[in-house]
Amino acid sequence: MVHVSGGPVDYSVPDDLTIPQFFLDSHHPLRPTRKPGIPWLIEDATARPIDLEQLRTRTFGLANALQARFGIKENDVVVLFSPNHVDYPPAIWATHRLGGIVSGANPGYTADEVLHQIQTTGATLVITHPVSLRTAVAAARQAGIPDARVVVFDEVPGSAHVSVEALVREGLRMDRCFLERKLKPGEAKSKIAFLNFSSGTTGKPKAVAISHYAPIVNVIQMALHNKINRDDCAWEDRRYRPGDVATGILPLYHIYGLIVSLHFLIFCGVTLVVVPRFNFTDFLQSISRHKITLLMLVPPQIVLLCKHPATKEYDLSGIRYMICGAAPLSADLMNQIAEVLPNAQIGQGYGMTEASASISMFSTDAKIGVPGGAGRLLPGVVARVVKADGTLAGFNEPGELQVKIPSQALGYWNNEEATRETFLDGWLRTGDEVTINEDKELFIVDRLKEIMKVKGFQVAPAELEACLLNMPEVADACVVAVPHDYSGEVPLAFVVLHAHVAKRVAEHPGEAEKVKAAIIKFVADNKVAYKHLAGGVEFIDAIPKNPSGKLLRRVLRDRVLEMRAKPKAKL
Known part of the structure; x- marks a missing residue:
């Protein structure tokens, strides 16, 4: 086997737009029309709906205040150290409006782990959640960041830390004080949007530099693969439709939640229910309360759906689509979840931070993906399977998966040696041992890396x-x-x-x-x-x-x- 291709990306991809300009300000021919009254986000606990204009307004107000109060400007890094929050997306897009870079951090990190992320990225501002505030302040102080530059998503009574809500109000009261960055043709491919962390085989996690172009093209790749906005099948059989409601339990600091759950779903016209933390019984209640139709999950959550006794207490017949990612799902679990969700299209996807999210997704040719398979390559992806001796594997022969993908990251931030090891002459070495069969189905065998x-x-x-x-x-x-x-x-x-x-x-x-x-x-x-x-x-x-x-x-x-x-x- 020389190469396997997912086919071409046969739609234009803008290379002169930032992420908020593409998702909030422009239209693409693959993008479905979201009818009036269909919110973009819903706050899980309160059921508060948030539409496009509210998101654009909050993004503008926050950007205005971040520039006026903190001087956030071109290439400044803002760390978002928080569980999911309805203002997490505006915090991302506000930073991008100012030309800044976002680095999401796991809210469960210790102060030393947050400090490593702040120091690695050179961040100058931290936006956190009240539950993570003490840790955020401890890490920021060690990094030399003043307490005044630690912002909280929700107001903390008696605290001197300004809240995002207060900043939004402040920014909306004042005249516009920033000039939004306009990219030159092609510049979106090199302009850094995110520094997402990925563990290497040695030492501490490394920052993956992701351009504005990469998530945009990956969303378009997923839209093409899933036949979004096309009349190829009956309405009830389409995977992502305006008006569908998805559960947003995947953490937004993780590439799966950030690109696939947030940006891809809003592109498709799907409403995302923003859930701060995963609790299984709360998750089941949320499905019922919000009439969830789409699930994006990881294997441990699927294990609970298959084995937890509480599952039988809820009606899950309204779930019409479920995809699993972040780790392989066994064929046995695939068969079990198909029984739990009898009306759903079910399958797996595969990706990695260095690819700016997805590399493959299960095919639209069947309701249920190939058991144990990680799907087929997205349009624009070219793959080869390389054996240990450096020769190319044939069909069903194991070897390391290497891909060329238009959403490939720029490399590891300030780490040339690691970049050279992973990004090789245009090929992204995944470190995963795989096989590909004659139907171009990808199977993950093992991890060659020690991760x-x-x-x-x-x-x-x-x-x-x-x-x-x-x-x-x-x-x-x-x-x-x-x-x-x-x-x-x-x-x-x-x-x-x-x-x-x-x-x-x-x-x-x-x-x-x-x-x-x-x-x-x-x-x-x-x-x-x-x-x-x-x-x-x-x-x-x-x-x-x-x-x-x-x-x-x-x-x-x-x-x-x-x-x-x-x-x-x-x-």
């Missing part, structure tokens, strides 16, 4: 190993992924103890469990929840390594599998 996926989030073992080595008790460590029914994978740490600690553990019964608990707590105190050692800790005399010193993770993964196959066997 694990926990609840759809990337976790770099090296980051956790570096954390563990900060403990005085730990002499060496190796973190591996172990299978988990709900999370997909979770981290397990193999630890070599310093000699004096190992001696204490050997001499005193019960000491081993105390040391393991201390190690687990240390990681929990320093890392976001999905990076915790949910797989546990195992002591080992020495970490297996090759002659050059590289950790032989696969050897330890095999030990875990052997242990699970023989419960009484010792590591």
Whole structure:
């Protein structure tokens, strides 16, 4: 197999518009007409609808205030450290109106993790949520950002931190004080819009530089693939229709939520119900309350839909479409969710931050996607599967997936070495082992990179190993992924103890469990929840390594599998 192509992008893609100019101010021939009265967003808890003019007004007011009060200008970076909020999109677009760059941060991060993101991006302003305010302030202070430059989405009684609502009102009261950036032809391809973080195989997460053009072209690719705004089938069989309602539970700091859930759905005329945090029973109630018709989910949420007893208490017959992404969904779970959602088109998609979201989606040729398959390549994507010896794989032969895609990121921010390793002569190395069959269906086999996926989030073992080595008790460590029914994978740490600690553990019964608990707590105190050692800790005399010193993770993964196959066997 030389190459497999998803076909051409046969519609024009503007290369001189910013993201808010494309989504809020312009029209594209693929874009359906949203009828009056169909809101763009709905606030989940209050059912408050928000339409286009409200979004444009709030975006303008916030941009005006950000420039007047904080001087946000060209290429300034604003970190959004918050769960989903109805003002999250206006905060993105207001920053873009000023020529700034947005970097979304996981609201579960510790202060050190937020500090890393602030320092890596050089951010000068943080917009956070009341639940994350204390952490945001601690990180900002360490980065030298004054408290006055930490803004909250909702007002906090007794706090001196200004709220987004107050800034919007302030910006609308004053005369316009900024001149919106107009891009030259082609400039959208190089003008940075987002710095989204993606874990590498070593060290801490890296900032992926995403241009304004990349999300725009990716949305158009998805629209073409899903036959949006075309009369190819009956209205009731179309996937995304104006008037459909989707649940916005995917976090907007994650590329899946940011591009596929937010920008793609609003392009399609779908109303997005903005949900701050995922709670399963609240999620089911939200489906019922808002008459949700579209679901964009990750595998752990599908596990709950299939296995949680509360599912049977709700009528899910109105769900007419569900797609799963961020991590592979097994064929078994695909079949189970098809029984739970009998009226829905169901399938998977595949993508990555470095591709600015989607690479493939399940075909429109059938109601249910190929079990275990990750869909077919989007228009504009060219793929090759490269075997370990550098030759090209044939159909059904495994190898690393490499793609050329018009939505490809610009590289890693201020990290030329990592950029050279991943972005190779126009090809994006995904680090995923795949096969492609004769029908051009993509199947994810394994990750060649050492990254694990926990609840759809990337976790770099090296980051956790570096954390563990900060403990005085730990002499060496190796973190591996172990299978988990709900999370997909979770981290397990193999630890070599310093000699004096190992001696204490050997001499005193019960000491081993105390040391393991201390190690687990240390990681929990320093890392976001999905990076915790949910797989546990195992002591080992020495970490297996090759002659050059590289950790032989696969050897330890095999030990875990052997242990699970023989419960009484010792590591």
